[in-house]
Amino acid sequence: MLIKLSGGKVYDPAHQIDGKVMDIYIRDGRIVSRPRDDETIDQTYNLNGKVVMAGAIDMHTHIGGGKVNIARMMLPEDHRADPNEHSDLCRSGCGHAAPSSFTTGYRYAEMGYTAAFEPALSPVNARQSHLEMGDTPIIDKGGYAMIGSDDYFLRMLTAKKDQNAINDYVAWIMHASQAIGIKVVNPGGISAFKFNQRALDLDEKNVHYQVTPREVLKALSRAVHELGVPHPLHVHANNLGVPGNMDTTLKTMGASEGYPLHLTHIQFHSYGTEGDRKFSSGAAQIAEAMNKNKHISADVGQILFNQTVTASGDNMRQFANSSLASPNKSVIMDIECDSGCGVVPFKYKDKNFVNALQWSIGLEIFLLCDDPWRTFLTTDHPNGAPFTSYPHLIRLLMDKSFRNDMFTKLNLDAQAMSTLNSIDREYSLYEIAIMTRAGAARLVGLHDRGHLGVGAGADITVYSDNPDREKMFEKPDYVFKDGELVVKDGQVVKVTWGHTHTVKPEFDRGIEKDIKQYFDTYHTMSMENFKVSSDEIAEGGRGGVVVQACEGRREKSL
Amino acid sequence: MANSSASTFEAVTCPACGLLCDDVRIERDSTDRLKVVDKGCAMSVTFFERAVQKTSPSIGGKAVSLTEAINKAADILRSTNQPLFAGLGTEVQGMRSVLSLADKVGAALDHMNADNSFRNTLVVQNSGWQVTTLTEVRNRVDLLLVIGSDIVSHNPRFFERNVWNKESMFDQDTSAREVVYLGGQNIDTSAGVSPKGVKPTVLPCDLESLPEVVAALRAIISGKTLIATEVAGIKVSDLESLSERLKAAKYSVVTWVSSDLNIAHAELTIQNITGLVIKLNAKTRSSGLPLGGSEGDSSVNQTSTWTSGYPVRSRFARKHPEYDPHHFSAAQLLNNGEADALVWISEFNPDKTPPNVNIPKIVIGHANMQGNDADVFIPVSTSGIDNTGTMFRIDSSVSLPLGKLRESALPSLGEVMAAIEAAL
Numbered sequence: 001m002l003i004k005l006s007g008g009k010v011y012d013p014a015h016q017i018d019g020k021v022m023d024i025y026i027r028d029g030r031i032v033s034r035p036r037d038d039e040t041i042d043q044t045y046n047l048n049g050k051v052v053m054a055g056a057i058d059m060h061t062h063i064g065g066g067k068v069n070i071a072r073m074m075l076p077e078d079h080r081a082d083p084n085e086h087s088d089l090c091r092s093g094c095g096h097a098a099p100s101s102f103t104t105g106y107r108y109a110e111m112g113y114t115a116a117f118e119p120a121l122s123p124v125n126a127r128q129s130h131l132e133m134g135d136t137p138i139i140d141k142g143g144y145a146m147i148g149s150d151d152y153f154l155r156m157l158t159a160k161k162d163q164n165a166i167n168d169y170v171a172w173i174m175h176a177s178q179a180i181g182i183k184v185v186n187p188g189g190i191s192a193f194k195f196n197q198r199a200l201d202l203d204e205k206n207v208h209y210q211v212t213p214r215e216v217l218k219a220l221s222r223a224v225h226e227l228g229v230p231h232p233l234h235v236h237a238n239n240l241g242v243p244g245n246m247d248t249t250l251k252t253m254g255a256s257e258g259y260p261l262h263l264t265h266i267q268f269h270s271y272g273t274e275g276d277r278k279f280s281s282g283a284a285q286i287a288e289a290m291n292k293n294k295h296i297s298a299d300v301g302q303i304l305f306n307q308t309v310t311a312s313g314d315n316m317r318q319f320a321n322s323s324l325a326s327p328n329k330s331v332i333m334d335i336e337c338d339s340g341c342g343v344v345p346f347k348y349k350d351k352n353f354v355n356a357l358q359w360s361i362g363l364e365i366f367l368l369c370d371d372p373w374r375t376f377l378t379t380d381h382p383n384g385a386p387f388t389s390y391p392h393l394i395r396l397l398m399d400k401s402f403r404n405d406m407f408t409k410l411n412l413d414a415q416a417m418s419t420l421n422s423i424d425r426e427y428s429l430y431e432i433a434i435m436t437r438a439g440a441a442r443l444v445g446l447h448d449r450g451h452l453g454v455g456a457g458a459d460i461t462v463y464s465d466n467p468d469r470e471k472m473f474e475k476p477d478y479v480f481k482d483g484e485l486v487v488k489d490g491q492v493v494k495v496t497w498g499h500t501h502t503v504k505p506e507f508d509r510g511i512e513k514d515i516k517q518y519f520d521t522y523h524t525m526s527m528e529n530f531k532v533s534s535d536e537i538a539e540g541g542r543g544g545v546v547v548q549a550c551e552g553r554r555e556k557s558l
Numbered sequence: 559m560a561n562s563s564a565s566t567f568e569a570v571t572c573p574a575c576g577l578l579c580d581d582v583r584i585e586r587d588s589t590d591r592l593k594v595v596d597k598g599c600a601m602s603v604t605f606f607e608r609a610v611q612k613t614s615p616s617i618g619g620k621a622v623s624l625t626e627a628i629n630k631a632a633d634i635l636r637s638t639n640q641p642l643f644a645g646l647g648t649e650v651q652g653m654r655s656v657l658s659l660a661d662k663v664g665a666a667l668d669h670m671n672a673d674n675s676f677r678n679t680l681v682v683q684n685s686g687w688q689v690t691t692l693t694e695v696r697n698r699v700d701l702l703l704v705i706g707s708d709i710v711s712h713n714p715r716f717f718e719r720n721v722w723n724k725e726s727m728f729d730q731d732t733s734a735r736e737v738v739y740l741g742g743q744n745i746d747t748s749a750g751v752s753p754k755g756v757k758p759t760v761l762p763c764d765l766e767s768l769p770e771v772v773a774a775l776r777a778i779i780s781g782k783t784l785i786a787t788e789v790a791g792i793k794v795s796d797l798e799s800l801s802e803r804l805k806a807a808k809y810s811v812v813t814w815v816s817s818d819l820n821i822a823h824a825e826l827t828i829q830n831i832t833g834l835v836i837k838l839n840a841k842t843r844s845s846g847l848p849l850g851g852s853e854g855d856s857s858v859n860q861t862s863t864w865t866s867g868y869p870v871r872s873r874f875a876r877k878h879p880e881y882d883p884h885h886f887s888a889a890q891l892l893n894n895g896e897a898d899a900l901v902w903i904s905e906f907n908p909d910k911t912p913p914n915v916n917i918p919k920i921v922i923g924h925a926n927m928q929g930n931d932a933d934v935f936i937p938v939s940t941s942g943i944d945n946t947g948t949m950f951r952i953d954s955s956v957s958l959p960l961g962k963l964r965e966s967a968l969p970s971l972g973e974v975m976a977a978i979e980a981a982l
Contacts, residue, residue, distance in 0.1 A: 079867040083878035094867035329686035336693040
């Protein structure tokens with residue numbers, strides 16, 4: 001089957017293509033070079049005047065795993081307002097803050113997204129994450145294994161184990177949990193909370209292990225780098241949501257001593273303490289530091305006004321925030337001496353000073369960070385807003401007058417504390433394509449996604465060039481997944497199973513002897529059952545595991 | 559049944575209760591009989607050593623081929639307006655297939671344990687809670703408060719694996735752990751005796767009085783002064799001293815089994831338990847721990863929740879999932895004449911038989927159920943013995959693969975449901 005996408009305006013930043021009119025050819029799910037004149041083209045789509053990009057990639061979205069399912073379970077009232085009927089093609093479900101898994105897949109695809117990555121895959125809960133993502137159709141997915149508060153790792157730091165041993169353990173975790181990245185949440189803090197510590201700053205010691213977050217960050221960022229894992233250590237920093245946490249964030253940028261770090265939902269970590277209410281925007285300083293520190297990338301974690309639910313591994317901070325829950329309920333968990341979770345429903349309001357300023361801070365960061373290759377478009381779904389609000393967010397970034405209209409509706413005190421309406425920048429389509437495609441694929445390590453070059457998986461989204469960018473991005477004309485037309489005019493027309501992307505860095509399998517003994521002594525499950533097999537992920541004909549290339553284990557750096 | 563060679567399986571996962579112990583050793587003889595030889599308990603022995611009777615699919619009690627039975631089941635479902643899928647004794651993979659068929663035919667769903675699990679679910683949906691998991695308990699608990707249950711009737715190895723374990727991560731002297739039983743009469747507290755012989759504190763009361771006792775304990779922990787000197791036969795001073803011990807503990811765990819709280823206001827009692835846990839966390843660490851669980855209840859609810867957005871007691875009649883903890887109970891739907899066919903599912907347990915109904919009845923269950931009175935009976939293999947599967951533990955964060963220990967001529971539940979769906 002040879003398909004021609006004819007005459008679209010192509011935005012493919014991986015190849016510096018910025019709105020050039022060109023043809024794209026697809027054969028057997030892959031983008032191919034222009035065929036010979038004697039080859040028969042089976043199907044041609046006339047895309048004159050249309051905008052063509054690779055399928056979008058959400059590099060940080062909570063779509064599968066224990067805390068997401070708790071969020072679903074505890075919010076029937078939120079689901080009732082957004083039922084999703086079954087059709088001949090699609091399963092029923094429900095949407096809004098924490099949509100059901102099938103609905104998640106359909107709605108991402110209908111927005112032109114073809115991949116989404118669960119950033120807090122707790123290794124002990126990895127099976128559940130993959131089960132849920134396995135029931136999320138069409139899109140590709142993957143997860144970042146969340147460590148850094150797990151007892152085994154913290155013991156290694158306490159015992160001052162050699163970096164090679166830490167690298168082996170990190171690689172083992174990635175294999176066991178079928179992950180494509182490593183994430184750390186409130187480094188060491190989830191564990192500290194279990195020892196009754198209520199805050200942990202970058203250089204504060206966990207009372208039991210006598211280890212600081214800085215040491216955790218350094219060991220893990222170095223491990224990820226030395227293992228050749230493309231995605232830098234994914235960091236949810238300490239002190240999320242705390243006024244003044246911008247200092248922690250700025251210090252965190254230096255904590256890895258040059259090893260790459262990705263700071264996630266940085267909006268929640270960019271708060272100052274100025275003003276009458278001791279809450280202010282740290283966006284300017286954070287963006288300045290981002291612009292200067294090339295080893296740092298960040299996704300924003302924009303908040304948007306409405307009901308949502310916050311779901312995080314950071315049980316320390318979620319416990320502290322549970323008094324703000326709306327509706328007033330929350331689930332806080334300690335999990336298996338491995339991790340934790342906190343689920344707190346939240347309603348962001350534009351007339352609330354703090355919420356309004358959070359909104360402004362997120363946009364300020366987007367607009368003040370120079371490099372879209374290191375800045376990513378997220379709402380930390382569902383923590384800042386459900387992923388279905390991305391088209392609205394894109395319009396805020398691309399349309400200054402729309403943004404300023406919104407700004408004038410905010411709480412007046414928050415307006416007075418923000419520089420947002422003095423920022424003229426408007427994102428271009430090319431920059432949007434960087435943030436949501438080329439940059440995201442490069443950051444996650446998806447070598448054959450996020451671009452339209454020959455050999456890439458044919459994940460392609462076609463839009464009408466509507467000056468109302470919200471309308472444009474919420475309803476693509478066509479979405480192709482691995483070369484198959486899955487969405488037409490914003491509606492699913494074919495349901496496929498996406499792949500699960502992983503990396504499999506090399507490591508010394510001899511370490512399993514010690515890990516097995518550790519599990520037998522302390523855990524309530526065996527080491528073998530901790531591992532998620534590729535067969536489990538592919539169960540029932542679902543999409544299988546794809547192993548993306550690692551750069552190969554690097555020599556120990558020092 | 560195919561003759562196979564004898565074999566020994568190490569580290570088998572046992573789905574007989576919510577703990578999912580995965581250290582059980584099982585021997586299989588040359589006739590495919592299984593024997594639990596190490597790390598067993600009464601429940602695992604019953605589960606694994608059950609002799610499976612030879613049985614065949616049947617229609618109205620008359621043996622038929624599997625295809626005939628499946629076609630008949632599809633015929634029945636095709637002609638119904640509001641089928642009810644109940645029992646639902648299965649695991650994740652089975653439930654995936656149940657949900658797919660339910661979505662197609664617009665079924666209502668209820669699990670046989672839902673009355674019990676709703677006592678917990680309603681608390682989560684109303685106020686949330688603060689809870690922990692088994693490995694945390696095993697390594698951290700210093701004071702275990704057991705409310706209204708002996709635990710071991712439901713989870714026989716709970717104390718052995720999670721309280722009196724010899725080694726713990728943080729060098730705790732586990733034999734010095736304290737255990738308190740609160741509520742219930744004549745509870746078997748022997749499992750709470752420490753390896754050194756220290757007996758647990760026991761504060762008995764009638765189960766019916768538990769709501770007021772727990773409310774009083776929460777009030778005391780919250781700093782309220784009680785005028786009463788006694789609550790349901792328990793001295794307030796004893797509750798005060800329990801409160802002090804909980805406040806002094808570094809990581810107390812408060813546990814209950816929802817199926818034992820078969821009392822009016824069970825949810826409010828559990829809400830008071832989780833409320834007192836949250837109060838304790840103002841200063842120290844404490845966690846709730848719901849125990850019990852079986853027949854795949856937590857697996858069914860987890861799978862249903864990610865697939866449809868809701869735990870069971872749900873309905874697909876209006877093309878989209880709906881949820882109602884009360885109206886969609888199997889008993890209600892049957893009593894009100896709101897279901898016009900019943901599909902009863904129980905792959906683990908032949909004793910969990912369907913209710914008597916006067917509507918078409920399809921039974922898909924353990925081979926030993928026979929099911930002569932059903933319009934259609936389809937015996938299925940058992941996950942964890944005859945086929946692989948996936949199951950969630952009662953503490954919800956951990957799920958484990960279930961193994962296949964022998965060949966079975968019977969289809970799995972997933973295969974049967976998919977075949978019915980294809981035959982519609």
